[in-house]
Amino acid sequence: MTEESAHDGGPEPESTIETDGGNGEGVVRRDRFSGGPARSFLSSLAADERIFEADLEVDRAHVLMLAEQGIVEDDVAGDILTAIDAIEVDGHGSLPDGEDVHEAIETAVIERIGAEGGKMHTARSRNDEVAACIRYRLREDVLDALETTLALREALVAVAEANAETIMPGYTHLQPAQPITVAHWACSYEGAVRRDTERLLEAYGRINESPLGGAAFAGTTFNIDRERTAELLGFEGVPASSARGSSAEQRSAVVVENSMDASSSRDFLLETTQALSTHATTLSGLAEDLVIFANRGFVDLADDYSSTSSIMPQKKNPDTLELVRAVAGDAAGSVQGLTTTLKGLPRAYNRDLQRATTHAWDTVDAVTEASEVAAGAVATADWNEETLAAEAGEGFSTATGVADLLAANGLPFRTAHEMVAHAAENGGDYGALDSAAREVLGEPLESFVDPEAVEDALDPVESVASRDSQGGPAPEAVAAQLEAAREALSADEETLEETSDALEAAHEALREEVNGYV
Numbered sequence: 001m002t003e004e005s006a007h008d009g010g011p012e013p014e015s016t017i018e019t020d021g022g023n024g025e026g027v028v029r030r031d032r033f034s035g036g037p038a039r040s041f042l043s044s045l046a047a048d049e050r051i052f053e054a055d056l057e058v059d060r061a062h063v064l065m066l067a068e069q070g071i072v073e074d075d076v077a078g079d080i081l082t083a084i085d086a087i088e089v090d091g092h093g094s095l096p097d098g099e100d101v102h103e104a105i106e107t108a109v110i111e112r113i114g115a116e117g118g119k120m121h122t123a124r125s126r127n128d129e130v131a132a133c134i135r136y137r138l139r140e141d142v143l144d145a146l147e148t149t150l151a152l153r154e155a156l157v158a159v160a161e162a163n164a165e166t167i168m169p170g171y172t173h174l175q176p177a178q179p180i181t182v183a184h185w186a187c188s189y190e191g192a193v194r195r196d197t198e199r200l201l202e203a204y205g206r207i208n209e210s211p212l213g214g215a216a217f218a219g220t221t222f223n224i225d226r227e228r229t230a231e232l233l234g235f236e237g238v239p240a241s242s243a244r245g246s247s248a249e250q251r252s253a254v255v256v257e258n259s260m261d262a263s264s265s266r267d268f269l270l271e272t273t274q275a276l277s278t279h280a281t282t283l284s285g286l287a288e289d290l291v292i293f294a295n296r297g298f299v300d301l302a303d304d305y306s307s308t309s310s311i312m313p314q315k316k317n318p319d320t321l322e323l324v325r326a327v328a329g330d331a332a333g334s335v336q337g338l339t340t341t342l343k344g345l346p347r348a349y350n351r352d353l354q355r356a357t358t359h360a361w362d363t364v365d366a367v368t369e370a371s372e373v374a375a376g377a378v379a380t381a382d383w384n385e386e387t388l389a390a391e392a393g394e395g396f397s398t399a400t401g402v403a404d405l406l407a408a409n410g411l412p413f414r415t416a417h418e419m420v421a422h423a424a425e426n427g428g429d430y431g432a433l434d435s436a437a438r439e440v441l442g443e444p445l446e447s448f449v450d451p452e453a454v455e456d457a458l459d460p461v462e463s464v465a466s467r468d469s470q471g472g473p474a475p476e477a478v479a480a481q482l483e484a485a486r487e488a489l490s491a492d493e494e495t496l497e498e499t500s501d502a503l504e505a506a507h508e509a510l511r512e513e514v515n516g517y518v
């Protein structure tokens with residue numbers, strides 16, 4: 001949507017901002033800068049649709065604080081707050097022209113109630129305002145992204161629960177390596193996605209701080225209350241959670257203290273984009289595994305997560321997962337773009353920052369969608385137990401278990417490794433192992449180890465069962481991993497719920513306060 005199409009038919013700003021007090025000069029100074037060929041290049045109004053609601057909330061909190069501090073008269077605050085409500089009903093598309101949403105909303109307020117509306121911009125700047133709006137909106141977006149990481153963990157846990165004993169081949173270098181279970185594979189990704197969740201929660205904690213009141217960068221002469229606007233907007237730092245030791249009573253407003261830091265720092269954007277990019281990288285590996293597993297007939301993806309060919313009627317392709325895999329590229333590109341934009345920027349505000357923001361929006365949208373799709377694909381996939389079992393021992397994948405067995409019976413592991421490697425070249429069955437023993441060690445295999453134990457070690461099911469070290473694939477070892485996964489998942493679910501509730505509570509409390517004026 002271009003700015004023009006979004007604002008077609010909107011009132012002309014020049015005709016509306018009469019603040020000259022009758023001296024005939026007409027309008028506020030900004031009109032001198034409002035035209036020209038670079039107008040659309042300068043404007044972020046179309047992209048600012050994303051922060052329209054956030055800006056109205058930030059405006060409300062700021063105006064309330066100004067009234068409470070006696071900086072703006074109560075009746076003027078009431079008029080401004082009433083106008084803001086009306087502007088919300090009309091929507092972003094009805095805003096008058098402006099360099100950005102902040103300017104356009106202020107213009108719209110002045111159009112409705114006259115020059116007194118301009119008092120809303122007392123003791124602030126668009127610099128602290130936009131930083132507050134981005135943080136306000138990004139909080140919600142990161143919560144949505146976090147939801148999808150939880151859904152994915154839930155899906156992986158369910159796959160693990162249903163497949164504790166489903167044997168499958170495990171790979172290194174894409175070569176058959178050692179048999180594992182589908183549950184062990186699923187838990188490996190659950191652990192990674194759990195850390196992705198933690199990184200996003202940490203980023204959330206630093207997004208959730210209020211820059212409002214930093215003004216242009218150098219503070220203000222007015223007696224503002226920064227804690228109050230932070231409180232009204234629910235900026236309370238780390239995610240709310242009793243699980244994390246912060247009850248609702250303990251939580252309090254958090255401001256970005258230094259006014260120059262508050263108005264100009266965007267490390268929270270970078271940190272969030274990086275955390276999302278890391279999650280996208282995890283997703284890309286998961287997607288790639290599933291693409292390979294589908295290719296080998298290990299897993300059937302649900303039709304909903306597949307696509308067909310426009311020419312080859314027999315095809316069922318894992319397109320959605322290929323797109324999930326590709327999102328990691330978009331996210332990494334955004335991290336690069338954002339870093340390069342921010343690198344070397346002088347203090348304090350520079351307009352480059354306008355273009356920094358969109359990298360974060362693009363990333364959070366793409367990664368949230370990819371994460372959601374990955375969760376759906378995992379939850380609906382069908383694992384082919386028979387194919388998996390038949391392939392689990394492929395490529396003499398039980399070789400390590402045989403070497404371990406020989407080592408457990410007193411042979412140095414290096415010698416055992418060499419001997420089993422010989423056997424591998426001749427098929428890796430009992431006969432091959434016996435010949436290798438005679439050749440390498442000069443004695444039959446049974447003089448080192450019980451033949452039955454060797455047969456067991458050659459069996460993929462037994463092989464998996466015997467690898468019961470902490471974190472290993474043996475069903476009881478995976479059961480312990482699953483228990484930890486479930487515990488962490490419910491703790492994070494609680495954190496997320498309480499954090500969303502805290503935001504909702506702040507929103508409602510702000511509304512109550514506004515109702516006292518309108």
Ligand code: ARG
Pocket residue numbers: 044099100101102126127130349351353354357
């Ligand atoms: N649209 C601007 C942005 O996104 C808002 C701040 C403008 N401030 C300024 N000093 N020109 O960064």
